[in-house]
Amino acid sequence: MRFAVIMRKQFVDNPWISYRWAPHEVLPDFGQFTSTSIADNKISGQFLGRDEQGESWLFTGYELNLYPDEAEGYYLNLSATLPAWFVMWRLEEDVERYIDTQSIDLAKTEPTFAIPHRISVSYNEAGRLLDGGESVDSVLLSAEHASWLQEYVNEHYRPEPKKRHRPESFKGANRPVED
Numbered sequence: 818m819r820f821a822v823i824m825r826k827q828f829v830d831n832p833w834i835s836y837r838w839a840p841h842e843v844l845p846d847f848g849q850f851t852s853t854s855i856a857d858n859k860i861s862g863q864f865l866g867r868d869e870q871g872e873s874w875l876f877t878g879y880e881l882n883l884y885p886d887e888a889e890g891y892y893l894n895l896s897a898t899l900p901a902w903f904v905m906w907r908l909e910e911d912v913e914r915y916i917d918t919q920s921i922d923l924a925k926t927e928p929t930f931a932i933p934h935r936i937s938v939s940y941n942e943a944g945r946l947l948d949g950g951e952s953v954d955s956v957l958l959s960a961e962h963a964s965w966l967q968e969y970v971n972e973h974y975r976p977e978p979k980k981r982h983r984p985e986s987f988k989g990a991n992r993p994v995e996d
Contacts, residue, residue, distance in 0.1 A: 819846040820879045822904055822933040824862075827871040836871060838931035840904035840956050850877050860932065864920040874920075879936045883966075888974035890939030891966055900963045901955035903943035905935040908952075938966055 825841040865873040883891070894900050908929040909915065915932045916924045924930050937943055938958065946953050958966070 818881050819848075819877075820844060820881055820936055821846040821850050821875055821877045822879060822936060823865070824874045824876060824906070824931055824933060825871050826874070826931070828869075838906070838908075840902075840906065840933060840954050841873065843902040843904065843936060843956050846877055846879070850875060860915050860934070862916045862920065862924070862932065864923050876915075876933050879933070881936055881938070883938075883969050883973075885973045887939045887942060888970055889976075890941030890943075892970050892974045892976075893940035894938055894958075895963060895967055895970060897940070899955075900938075900958040900966070902958055902962075903937045903939070903946075903953050903955055904933050905937070905943075905946050905951050905953045906931050906933040908932075938962075 821844045822840055823842040823844070825839050826836050827839060828836050860876060860878040862874050862876040865875050867873075894903075909932045910929055912924045912930045912932070913921060916930070935946070937946075943953050943955075
């Protein structure tokens, strides 16, 4: 399944920074956002608009595949109070390869630009990305997407049976055999 990400460049009232980046929404992409082929997996961003709070940018080209061995991460996400999409993004300097030609001049007004690189619905995968030093933010998962993900979890997730671990004191001493 293909998806698009809306990133917000949010203006902030702060003496050290004038804005911050955050993913705003993850949307299904049926090809309605661009004229490029659905088979084209290239990330492509375009300027959507500006209001008094900031700017919105639409990025397309994200494929989401679900894997049975990641089902525990999907389950943990759905078990949270607010299930979420996890969007991994980076501040990039070389924006020409990510931004469409109509929006490139606007994107180049800043030395770095936030580009979403990956989306996930796995709590475990998001944790691994964070452990690797990536920027990962969450966006609320819609009820429709949560329902779809729940169907996948119901089919593929089997919790591992709990194993009781005996305390070391009950296992006995680990002594070498005497001659």
